[in-house]
């Protein structure tokens with residue numbers, strides 16, 4: 565049997581599940597009464613907001629670090645780990661590294677909100693703020709790897725990272741074996757790619773929908789172009805969905821192209837409304853990037869009648885200021 569070019573197989577996802585047990589949580593899938601009624605469907609919410617670091621990214625990171633330890637031994641991580649991230653990934657690396665007792669340096673662009681920076685520092689990692697884009701932060705990571713022998717933990721573009729995020733797909737299949745449709749926030753594609761790889765392997769008929777920002781959506785523009793392209797970063801309530809996919813993308817671009825069935829973009833207004841609705845009606849605090857599934861259902865009036873639909877609530881990294889901004893924009 566030929567191995568897919570992206571390297572994310574169901575076997576790798578099950579291996580990831582074994583490795584991350586006890587590191588990242590198995591999260592609940594809960595039914596939303598209000599949303600199920602509104603859409604005349606069964607709407608299920610996957611609560612990645614309950615991860616110890618407040619977002620799903622711990623799955624990929626824990627899998628990669630555990631796999632490196634398995635393959636290369638402890639010396640492989642002696643100089644520590646480093647990464648560039650819009651925040652949630654950095655927190656995950658800081659958390660996992662501190663549990664392993666290895667130093668971590670997290671490189672963040674100056675656009676990353678202060679609350680996310682503080683959270684990384686509180687986890688015991690050193691934060692280095694560089695440039696105005698994620699690409700500049702990536703440059704600093706390359707320098708640290710070359711000069712100090714640190715190991716880079718990429719935010720999405722690695723089969724081990726995507727396989728870690730794919731454990732969400734396995735859990736969805738266990739909790740809702742007859743699931744029809746999943747909506748997932750899409751940026752670099754580790755989350756959607758991993759989940760999609762698991763779901764397509766287990767239940768090929770299941771529809772996988774990606775949801776991106778209306779502006780600065782690198783994966784969207786790259787898929788249209790047929791190859792990875794750079795986009796200008798813009799401010800968004802869904803800041804965790806910003807950033808490029810890497811012009812030399814080697815895994816997630818091919819993976820997303822293979823497993824995604826449909827793709828929508830959502831406005832800031834729709835993200836704001838979805839955030840406020842989840843807080844008001846479900847009592848769930850989510851960041852903008854985690855509200856895009858509901859935003860897509862609302863804004864594009866997707867017909868999900870009679871179907872069983874999961875929304876991946878990917879994270880809760882939101883400040884009170886941003887929440888106020890969302891509330892003002894939603895007019896609530």
Ligand SMILES: *Cc1c(COP(=O)(O)O)cnc(C)c1O
Pocket residue numbers: 619621652653719720749750751752753754755756804805851853854878879880
């Ligand atoms: C990183 C992130 C995403 C997008 O994940 P990708 O693997 O980059 O597509 C979505 N939601 C949250 C909260 C994130 O932190």
